[in-house]
Amino acid sequence: MLPAACRAALFLSLCLAGPAAAQDCAGKLGTSRVMQVDPSGLQVGTKHFPQTLDLADREVVLTFDDGPLPGTTSSVLKTLARECVRATFFVIGRNAAAHPDLLRREIAEGHTVGHHSMTHPMTLADIPYDKAVADIEKGINADDKAAYGATGTRPRVPFFRFPGFGASPELLDYLKGRGIGVFGADLWASDWNPMTPEEQLSLVMARLDHAGRGIILFHDTRAQTAKMLPAFLSALKERGYRVVHIVPAPPKTATAP
Numbered sequence: 569m570l571p572a573a574c575r576a577a578l579f580l581s582l583c584l585a586g587p588a589a590a591q592d593c594a595g596k597l598g599t600s601r602v603m604q605v606d607p608s609g610l611q612v613g614t615k616h617f618p619q620t621l622d623l624a625d626r627e628v629v630l631t632f633d634d635g636p637l638p639g640t641t642s643s644v645l646k647t648l649a650r651e652c653v654r655a656t657f658f659v660i661g662r663n664a665a666a667h668p669d670l671l672r673r674e675i676a677e678g679h680t681v682g683h684h685s686m687t688h689p690m691t692l693a694d695i696p697y698d699k700a701v702a703d704i705e706k707g708i709n710a711d712d713k714a715a716y717g718a719t720g721t722r723p724r725v726p727f728f729r730f731p732g733f734g735a736s737p738e739l740l741d742y743l744k745g746r747g748i749g750v751f752g753a754d755l756w757a758s759d760w761n762p763m764t765p766e767e768q769l770s771l772v773m774a775r776l777d778h779a780g781r782g783i784i785l786f787h788d789t790r791a792q793t794a795k796m797l798p799a800f801l802s803a804l805k806e807r808g809y810r811v812v813h814i815v816p817a818p819p820k821t822a823t824a825p
């Protein structure tokens with residue numbers, strides 16, 4: 569059970585970063601800092617947009633898409649907890665509805681849970697606009713209902729990633745109008761392609777050493793990724809990379825005229 573102050577905290581992750589957690593995390597890779605990200609008009613990730621998050625050299629943001637899924641997601645969570653690393657999960661609404669316990673575990677363990685549509689159409693840009701918007705909204709509602717037991721007019725975490733990075737200008741405008749930030753990626757592990765965990769580790773580390781920093785995309789639904797993750801976190805530590813945890817900045821309150 570978490571202390572009452574933690575349960576009430578807007579950002580659980582800040583609570584978990586307290587002195588007790590820091591002590592338990594001595595000698596681990598850990599999470600070096602929490603970055604508050606303003607979702608309004610946000611479009612980041614150089615694979616898809618001209619700009620990305622303001623990361624220093626050797627800083628990485630770890631993101632996992634398409635879960636939650638029993639088995640692989642549990643394994644990913646265990647590995648992250650062992651190294652005191654916090655990540656961001658972009659979840660599919662139908663998976664969140666099917667496995668709310670896993671979704672709540674992601675949040676309880678201090679991770680950020682963003683949205684990745686209801687049914688993962690490939691892609692939202694290739695289906696009629698109204699259907700695409702409905703799939704986005706159904707996903708957000710399913711995620712928030714599973715995670716928090718209720719939905720509001722605004723998602724708790726206004727972060728979205730397009731399935732297959734299939735964004736259209738109209739859908740980007742829609743999300744902007746809803747105050748929802750859009751995340752692409754700076755590099756990925758290509759873990760949608762079957763390969764051994766060793767091959768995948770070597771591929772992603774080569775890409776990361778080349779880029780030097782960035783938002784990294786994995787899939788917590790892939791067994792090869794779950795198996796590779798312990799070695800990946802060790803490699804980050806050995807090579808001096810630092811993990812940055814992203815959380816949404818609090819909504820702006822109206823200012824006096």
Ligand SMILES: [Zn+2]
Nearest residue numbers: 633634731732
């Ligand atoms: Zn996906």
